[in-house]
Amino acid sequence: MYQNQILLAIDWILFTEKLVLIIVVVMVSLFVAMYSTYAERKVAAFMQDRVGPNRAGPFGILQPMADGMKLFFKEEIVPNFSSKFLFILGPILAMLTAIMVSAVIPWGDKLFIFGREVTLQIADINIGILYIFGVVSLGVYGIMIGGWASNNKFSLLGAMRAASQIISYELALGITLIALLMITGTLSLNEMVAQQKDNLWNIFLQPLGFLIFLICAFAETNRTPFDLPEAENELMGGYHAEYSSMKLGFYLFAEYVNMFLSGAVMTTLYFGGYDIPFVNDANLVHTIGQNWVTIIEGAVFFIKICLFIFFFMWVRWTVPRFRYDQLMNLGWKILLPLALFNMLVTGALILLRQNHWHF
Amino acid sequence: MEALTNRVKPVDRRKMNFWERIYLPAVVKGLSITLKHFFKKKVTINYPEEVRPFSPVFRGLQILNRDEEGRENCTACGLCALACPAEAITMECAERKPGEEHLYREEKYAAKYEINMLRCIFCGLCEEACPKDAVYLSETFAPANYQRKGFIYGKQDLLIPDPKTDPEGFAKAKGSRIKHPQGHGNEH
Numbered sequence: 001m002y003q004n005q006i007l008l009a010i011d012w013i014l015f016t017e018k019l020v021l022i023i024v025v026v027m028v029s030l031f032v033a034m035y036s037t038y039a040e041r042k043v044a045a046f047m048q049d050r051v052g053p054n055r056a057g058p059f060g061i062l063q064p065m066a067d068g069m070k071l072f073f074k075e076e077i078v079p080n081f082s083s084k085f086l087f088i089l090g091p092i093l094a095m096l097t098a099i100m101v102s103a104v105i106p107w108g109d110k111l112f113i114f115g116r117e118v119t120l121q122i123a124d125i126n127i128g129i130l131y132i133f134g135v136v137s138l139g140v141y142g143i144m145i146g147g148w149a150s151n152n153k154f155s156l157l158g159a160m161r162a163a164s165q166i167i168s169y170e171l172a173l174g175i176t177l178i179a180l181l182m183i184t185g186t187l188s189l190n191e192m193v194a195q196q197k198d199n200l201w202n203i204f205l206q207p208l209g210f211l212i213f214l215i216c217a218f219a220e221t222n223r224t225p226f227d228l229p230e231a232e233n234e235l236m237g238g239y240h241a242e243y244s245s246m247k248l249g250f251y252l253f254a255e256y257v258n259m260f261l262s263g264a265v266m267t268t269l270y271f272g273g274y275d276i277p278f279v280n281d282a283n284l285v286h287t288i289g290q291n292w293v294t295i296i297e298g299a300v301f302f303i304k305i306c307l308f309i310f311f312f313m314w315v316r317w318t319v320p321r322f323r324y325d326q327l328m329n330l331g332w333k334i335l336l337p338l339a340l341f342n343m344l345v346t347g348a349l350i351l352l353r354q355n356h357w358h359f
Numbered sequence: 360m361e362a363l364t365n366r367v368k369p370v371d372r373r374k375m376n377f378w379e380r381i382y383l384p385a386v387v388k389g390l391s392i393t394l395k396h397f398f399k400k401k402v403t404i405n406y407p408e409e410v411r412p413f414s415p416v417f418r419g420l421q422i423l424n425r426d427e428e429g430r431e432n433c434t435a436c437g438l439c440a441l442a443c444p445a446e447a448i449t450m451e452c453a454e455r456k457p458g459e460e461h462l463y464r465e466e467k468y469a470a471k472y473e474i475n476m477l478r479c480i481f482c483g484l485c486e487e488a489c490p491k492d493a494v495y496l497s498e499t500f501a502p503a504n505y506q507r508k509g510f511i512y513g514k515q516d517l518l519i520p521d522p523k524t525d526p527e528g529f530a531k532a533k534g535s536r537i538k539h540p541q542g543h544g545n546e547h
Contacts (some may be wrong), residue, residue: 047393051403318393319386 013116021122023305025102032066033256036309040256043313071249079150079242086149091250094142098257100135104128105264106190107297109275109281111291120298121190128189129177132265133170136220140166142254143222143229147239158238161324162222162229168331169219169226175339176209176216180269193273197281201272208342210270212335217266219331221258224316228324236238263308267301308346391423415536418481418496421474421512422519426464429521432493435469442488445543447478466489472517476501476510 038053039059045052053060078084108120116127125131140163147159183205184192196202203210219226230238240251267273274297275281285293352359378384404411413419424432435452453470455463462468486495506511518527 043397046397046401047400049396049399051401051405054405312391314393315386318389 017116017118018122021118021120022103024121025107025323026099028190029091029099029102029257029260030253030262033253034068034304036256036259037067037252038064039309040313040316043310044317047314047317049174052158066216069250071246074245074248076245077242077249078108079152081151082242083149083151084144087242088247090146090149090239091254092142093145093248094139094254095250095257097135097142098236098254098261099141101132101258101261101265104131104189105261105268106193106273107301109290109294119190120294124188124190127187129181129192131271133174133177134263137166137170139220139254139258142251143239146243146251147229150242152242154235154237155241158229158235158241159339161235162239165219165222165228165327165331166225168328169216169335172212172331172335172339173216175219175336175343176206176212177269179209179343180206181314182343182346182350189268189273193268193275196272197275201270201275203270206270206342206346208338209346210266212265212342213270214341215330215335217262218312218315219327221262222255223312225319225322226327227321228327259309259312260305262314263305264301266308267304271304274298384478391430396503400406413498413536417498417536418483419499420476420497420501421479421494421517422497423469423472423486423514423517424493424495424533425519425522425529427522428457428461429523430460430462430464431468431518432464432491433469434465434491434493435468435472436467439485439494442484443479444482445478445480445485447471447480448485469514472514474512474517476512477507496536497532499534 041063042052053063056066062310078087098191103122104125106119106121106124111118111120143162144159147155147157147162150156180202181187183202184195186192186195192202222229228238229235230240235241240248243251276284276293276297277300281293281297284296433448433450437450437452440446440448440450449471450469450473451471452467455466455468481496483496489495500541501510501512519532522529
């Protein structure tokens with residue numbers, strides 16, 4: 001009896017702390033996704049010598065709100081030839097899986113609030129990177145189900161493309177990660193960041209690995225040049241051709257959330273996470289205190305992610321879309337062997353180092 | 360065969376070498392080009408705030424002119440309607456009554472003067488045909504309208520503001536357009 005009661009006891013403070021953190025992280029992700037749409041339009045315009053949206057508010061800063069309002073007011077259409085349940089499930093899944101990734105990303109070091117140590121990570125699970133993998137590959141279900149339920153050949157084509165594309169690129173992605181994991185020896189993202197804080201960032205140890213990871217990340221988030229599932233001019237929007245109103249909004253939004261979070265994952269894995277570059281964080285803690293350092297680290301992390309988002313957009317407005325056979329060739333005949341090669345070389349080097357560089 | 364222009368670029372069908380085949384250098388080159396454009400000066404003109412100046416020979420909406428004393432110049436002779444290749448102009452004349460000398464310059468005037476702006480091609484032939492300097496093209500263009508009948512401009516739409524009561528409006532409507540530019544064949 002007594003034991004049971006203790007087992008069921010909930011640490012309410014921890015619970016609220018995590019709840020607040022979850023709400024903040026989700027809100028921030030959505031906010032960033034919202035302003036990514038604005039940034040995308042601005043970046044696109046600037047790269048094409050235009051000025052972009054500049055009517056709603058100063059510099060068009062309120063444009064995302066206007067777009068959101070517009071989507072809300074659109075008629076919600078569920079085609080009567082569709083499978084209704086799956087049709088509604090599709091965007092939900094897409095959004096859910098996009099946001100779930102944020103749970104294991106360490107957004108900063110610890111804060112001391114009212115004498116409590118608060119880690120800025122929702123769940124420091126020891127299989128963090130595997131979890132991300134699982135969730136990301138679930139992401140394709142949102143697209144698959146949406147495309148299937150639309151009961152329309154273009155949607156179905158888009159969905160099929162998405163499925164085979166993500167499967168093809170997930171392989172290379174996984175194998176590059178193996179090379180990374182051999183170096184770090186841990187699956188926990190928090191520990192990876194801690195290692196990179198003290199040593200070199202992983203990008204310097206795994207440059208080829210990062211390149212492959214980056215290309216695969218583009219493919220996984222369905223960004224140009226890998227945006228074949230939604231290819232506007234061949235498939236009329238692909239899997240979301242039948243969607244309207246906020247259901248369409250969810251799909252488009254999920255793409256931007258994905259972009260934000262894949263930027264976060266790449267920063268965590270290869271660019272030192274929330275590590276402040278050129279500064280010894282441990283020394284800084286002594287001079288200005290842990291809380292301030294954590295806040296700065298969070299900001300630095302954010303800046304790194306924003307640079308990634310900019311890079312995603314920059315590539316989108318530079319590189320044209322692949323043809324489907326080119327996409328498959330790249331995935332299976334180039335990236336996969338390269339990833340294997342990278343893994344092999346990394347493994348050999350690690351083995352050599354353990355042998356003190358003797359064969 | 361002789362090339363038609365000096366900008367012909369023959370298609371290079373050689374096999375790509377390794378450096379070209381990995382594509383990444385080409386991608387980086389493309390990225391640098393787009394980044395250069397990112398910082399370039401934008402060509403957009405923010406229309407309602409910034410207005411692109413019209414050419415001095417721009418031909419816009421017609422205007423019915425008045426003389427310095429605010430009297431209408433038009434005598435409804437019909438030469439503009441005759442000259443109009445789009446047949447956009449119609450008019451009805453009336454005789455000036457005693458006591459209307461301050462309204463109309465000559466004994467005959469246009470009681471009704473209509474231009475269908477949907478037909479008008481803004482060629483300016485009406486202006487050239489007019490012997491009384493009564494109709495000429497200004498520096499504005501027809502605003503959008505929801506209905507066709509809104510595009511049939513009557514006298515109240517076309518008449519220039521009175522120079523005696525509203526000299527500013529008169530000057531603005533008159534504009535700085537060059538009415539008989541060099542080389543249009545009508546210099547004499």
